[in-house]
Structures are given as structure tokens and as C-alpha cells.
Amino acid sequence: MNKLLITTSVRQALGAKEHGVLKNSKRCLSVSCSNNKNFFMPKVAPRTDSQSSLLTKKDANHLYKLQFHKVKPEALTAYKQLCAENLPKLSSNKDYPVECVGSWSCWYGDQDQVVHLWRYTDGFPSIGLANSKLGKEDWYQNMRTERSKMLHSRSNQLLYEFSFWNEVLPREGPNIYELRTYHLKPGTMIEWANNWARGIRARQENSEAVGGFFSEIGDLNVVHHLWAYEDLHHRKNTRQAAWHKSGWDNTVYYTVPLIREMKSMIMIPLSYSPLK
Numbered sequence: 001m002n003k004l005l006i007t008t009s010v011r012q013a014l015g016a017k018e019h020g021v022l023k024n025s026k027r028c029l030s031v032s033c034s035n036n037k038n039f040f041m042p043k044v045a046p047r048t049d050s051q052s053s054l055l056t057k058k059d060a061n062h063l064y065k066l067q068f069h070k071v072k073p074e075a076l077t078a079y080k081q082l083c084a085e086n087l088p089k090l091s092s093n094k095d096y097p098v099e100c101v102g103s104w105s106c107w108y109g110d111q112d113q114v115v116h117l118w119r120y121t122d123g124f125p126s127i128g129l130a131n132s133k134l135g136k137e138d139w140y141q142n143m144r145t146e147r148s149k150m151l152h153s154r155s156n157q158l159l160y161e162f163s164f165w166n167e168v169l170p171r172e173g174p175n176i177y178e179l180r181t182y183h184l185k186p187g188t189m190i191e192w193a194n195n196w197a198r199g200i201r202a203r204q205e206n207s208e209a210v211g212g213f214f215s216e217i218g219d220l221n222v223v224h225h226l227w228a229y230e231d232l233h234h235r236k237n238t239r240q241a242a243w244h245k246s247g248w249d250n251t252v253y254y255t256v257p258l259i260r261e262m263k264s265m266i267m268i269p270l271s272y273s274p275l276k
Contacts, residue, residue, distance in 0.1 A: 055162055055193050055214065061123040064101070064159040064213055066224060067116040075150035076112055080105065080270055082150070083114070086143045088272050096133055097126035101168050101211075102226075102275035104177055109265030115179065117211075117226075119168070127158075157218030164197040165212035166204070168226075173276030175228045176266055177210070178235065182223040183261040189214060192223065192258050199251025202242050203227075210275065221260075228275070232266070 071079045083103060091099040098120050106113040120126035134140045161168070184192055196212070203209050208227045215222040229235040242248045269276050 055160065055190065061121075062161055063120040063123045063126065063216075064161060065116075065118040065120070065156055066159055066213070067118065067154070067156045069114045069116070069154045070110070070152040071112050071114055072150055072152055073112050076105070076114075079114065079147065079150045082143060082147060083270065084272050086139065087116075089139070090134075091274075096130050097121050098130040100272075100274065102177070103270040103273045104179075104267030104275075105270060107176065107266045107268050109263070109267075113265075114270075115265075115267060117168075155218070157222065158216045159213035159224065160216050162193060162196070162212040162214065164193070164200055166209050168211040168275075170274035171210070171228060171276055173269060174230075175276060176231060176235070176268060177275065178227045178229065179265045179267060180225045180227070181263045181265075182225075182259050183219070184221045184223060184258050185260055186221050188258040189221065189223075192255055195251050195254045199248055199255075202245035202248040202251070205245075206238050206241075208238055 069079075087100050087103065090096050098118055101117040101119050103114065103116045106115065120130065122129075182192075193214075200209060200212075208229060210226040210228050211224075212226070213224045215224075227235075229238060
């Protein structure tokens with residue numbers, strides 16, 4: 001009897017007075033679901049400018065390159081020495097419109113990996129100019145040839161700097177660095193930035209925020225956040241303290257649904273890195 005009452009109620013809710021019109025009720029239900037979808041997912045106004053123009057700093061035209069080198073384990077010491085002898089030459093020579101912002105070896109994460117962060121001071125024109133000048137330098141070409149013997153693989157990305165993050169400046173140490181990488185759902189970068197523009201204030205009091213970037217060329221819809229800590233214990237306490245600051249919970253709540261994949265890497269600065 002209860003089963004019959006439940007069945008009757010369902011039919012009435014769907015507007016089906018007889019079993020034979022269930023097909024029509026399904027059609028109505030489909031329209032209703034479509035309307036509900038539009039209700040919960042409102043139309044977003046189209047953008048009037050490029051993502052990079054909306055999210056980057058207006059007073060700087062910097063372009064960054066994040067470089068990942070997977071080094072043969074037996075060659076890691078020689079690789080670090082080769083970098084220490086050659087890479088500082090790029091930053092010290094003002095004829096090259098490129099500078100090394102930081103270099104690290106991975107401590108926790110992808111083992112035997114070295115990460116370099118480069119800054120091109122005048123955007124895309126600087127890349128062409130730097131490549132042209134360095135292509136004529138014997139020491140640089142010799143370094144690349146020697147380095148290639150030490151690598152399993154290499155990859156890179158060209159990045160823009162979020163307007164609301166700190167300027168990446170040299171930093172005294174000793175520190176450990178965390179590179180947190182987020183692969184976002186396509187089309188959600190601006191929503192991500194809007195929430196982090198408010199939430200970053202909760203993470204700057206202890207000066208742990210180093211830089212925030214998003215990809216322009218390479219893997220797309222990727223965000224990188226770079227943090228500095230005294231040690232792993234300081235990292236734990238700092239991250240925990242953020243939850244006691246107003247607005248941080250909302251930043252996490254609204255940005256987690258935008259993420260498709262995330263990754264954390266703890267890194268140690270190399271001897272010549274401006275970020276110590």
C-alpha cells in the first residue's frame with residue numbers, strides 16, 4: 001500500500017495522470033533540469049581583453065621562464081657545479097636581457113630534478129634578443145653541450161606574473177622553498193585570481209609569499225605559487241596560522257573546485273641562487 005502511494009505521488013509530481021503519458025513527463029523533467037542548470041550556472045559575461053592583460057602587472061613587462069631539468073643521479077653534483085660556473089654570467093652581463101631569479105634542487109617531490117626561474121625584462125622581445133646574443137657565445141654553447149650529457153629530460157614554460165603577488169626579489173637565507181603547482185579547469189583563471197587577490201593578504205604577514213605566476217606557453221591553465229620558509233616546521237606553523245586569518249577559509253573554499261590537479265615540491269636553493 002505504501003509503495004502504491006509513493007508511486008502515485010511521484011507521478012503526480014511529474015504531472016503524469018496516467019502511466020501512458022510518462023514519456024511527456026520525462027520531457028517536462030528534462031526541460032526543468034535544463035532550467036535548473038541555467039539557474040545554478042549563470043551566464044558569464046564575455047571578456048573584453050586577453051587574460052594576460054587583465055591579470056598581470058601594468059607597470060612591468062616581465063616574462064618568466066620556469067625550467068625543469070631531470071638530471072641523471074650520477075651527474076647531479078657535476079651539473080650543479082656547471083651551473084654555478086656559468087649561469088651567474090647571464091645575470092651579471094647587462095647585454096643579456098635575462099636574469100636568473102632562482103635555482104633550486106628538489107628535496108621532496110621529483111628527485112634529481114633542478115628548477116630554474118628566469119626573468120626576461122622586456123617580455124617577448126627580450127627572448128629573441130637573448131637567444132640571438134647567446135647563440136654567438138662559445139662559452140654558452142659549450143655549457144649547453146656539456147649539460148645535455150647530464151640530463152634525462154628537460155621542459156619549460158613561459159609565465160606571466162599575477163598583478164596582486166609580490167615582486168620577486170633576492171632573499172637572504174637560509175630558506176627552503178615550496179613550489180605549488182595547480183592545473184585549473186579551462187576558463188577559470190580569472191575566478192582563481194579574483195579569489196587569491198583577496199586571500200593573499202592572509203599569507204603575506206610572515207613574508208612567505210615569494211611569487212605567483214600563470215602559464216602563457218607550455219602547459220596551459222597552470223598556476224605556480226612560490227613560497228619561502230625557514231624549515232619544514234616553520235612551513236607547518238605558517239600554513240596552520242593562515243586558517244585563523246579572516247578570509248582565508250573563503251579563498252580555499254572557492255578555489256578548490258577550480259583545480260583539476262595539484263602538486264607540491266620542496267626545494268633547496270643552489271649556491272648562486274639570488275633566492276637563498
